[in-house]
Amino acid sequence: MLRASRLWKTIRAADIEAKIRASDILQPLQDVKVVDASGGCGSFFNITVVSHAFRGKPLVQQHRLVNEALKGEIPLIHGFSLTTKVE
């Protein structure tokens, strides 16, 4: 099933960005940038998220919030690079 799912669906940068924007736990969201660094193959993304939700949280907790928002997508991609900022 995972294999079929992986073959059928290629994750796009826009999918990831939409997922982040729709996430309640990342509000109030200031900015999000998702760049497909694998040349459109949907296997590696550079992600930057700016949110006041990160205020007062150590980086590992900030990243966990984004990981939570993307828990459906992370198993489908080879890897990603994440930068979080408060503002």
Next chain:
Amino acid sequence: MVFFFPSFFFHNHDRELSCGKVSKAFIYIKKIHKMRRVSSLKEYNSLKEEAGNGLGLVVHFSASWCEPCKNVGSMLEGYLSQYNQKVLFAEVDADLVTNVCEAENVECVPFIVFFRTSSRERAQERVADVVGGKLDHLEMNLVSLYGNGHDTRESFPDLNEYLKYLTSRKGVVAFITGTPSRPRCGFTGRLVEIFYELGIKFIYYDVWASDEVCEGLKKYSEWPTYPQVYVDGELIGGYDICSQLKESGELKAILKH
């Protein structure tokens, strides 16, 4: 009193023990690991086969004229009893056994190669190298690859206890794919470069060595990727976070270095 017997006798005895029989004579036999002096390629290959029974193997390529080799040799001798039954230690005189050097692609001394029994193939897998007499790297790899001699997975009642132990070991503990000298992904290589650049001492766990740990730690830490860096059992983050903390100048403090 200790009796000494040829190695084939030990082998036979191990086989008997595995069948549940215990010979009376066994109580007088103490299996003593010594530094193996390898004198031929055939002997070297036999040694690797012997270690293929779930043991680790450390091979020190040395030369009689090499002063740093003496320090490496002394250090390794000091580990023989601690890793008794777990790791074989061998020394190859690079001047005399050139075909072993060629077989392992070793071109300078001292050169230390670390092997592990691959769970997938039951053969010795070369997993790490130390080039030169860097004693701190030697120690890092020994502890990282083989533990302290008593802390294998089987000593813990369940996986979570094992993961708690692994992540809580003293100092900086990095769970990586591959090893510092033989990384299996770019992030691992880049993380190690950060540590070396800042002089951060660490031990590692190669998650390729255990699917159980590889998958279990993701759940344990609620972190989906590797590397994962821990201090005092607490997850600091992966490469991205360490890189960000390095840029902001906070990494050494957060790693309590």
